[in-house]
Amino acid sequence: MKSTIIEIPTMYGDHHVLEVRRILLEIPGVEEVNASSAFRTVEVIYDPAKINDLDIKMRLDESGYLGEWSLPIELGVAAVQVAEKAPFYRHTEVFETSRQVLSFAQNVAHAGRPLWPCPGMGLLRAAKMEE
Numbered sequence: 001m002k003s004t005i006i007e008i009p010t011m012y013g014d015h016h017v018l019e020v021r022r023i024l025l026e027i028p029g030v031e032e033v034n035a036s037s038a039f040r041t042v043e044v045i046y047d048p049a050k051i052n053d054l055d056i057k058m059r060l061d062e063s064g065y066l067g068e069w070s071l072p073i074e075l076g077v078a079a080v081q082v083a084e085k086a087p088f089y090r091h092t093e094v095f096e097t098s099r100q101v102l103s104f105a106q107n108v109a110h111a112g113r114p115l116w117p118c119p120g121m122g123l124l125r126a127a128k129m130e131e
Contacts, residue, residue, distance in 0.1 A: 004053040
């Protein structure tokens, strides 16, 4: 058996630990997986006759767990002071009915894979009601 330690920058919670373990334990040749969201690392013990560490890393990368975390940057200035193609900024609105509540929202044009994979946090499905 051989062991490798892989850094996973997007594994930040227990739900990611469960998903990483599921992904890795489905690979033939992987015997044991020790994952930590606190240290963002995973130790994989595998049979080198069946799989190598590059294939393990490729499987994690396909699932979106390797690579850098990219987040949009806000400017910190009012929207009226920004040129047309500036980075992201917050939109603030005050509702007439409450007069004291502010709402913050940000429209981000995003293409490609999500910023981080989050198993179990997909689209909600409507449950069918029993008659």
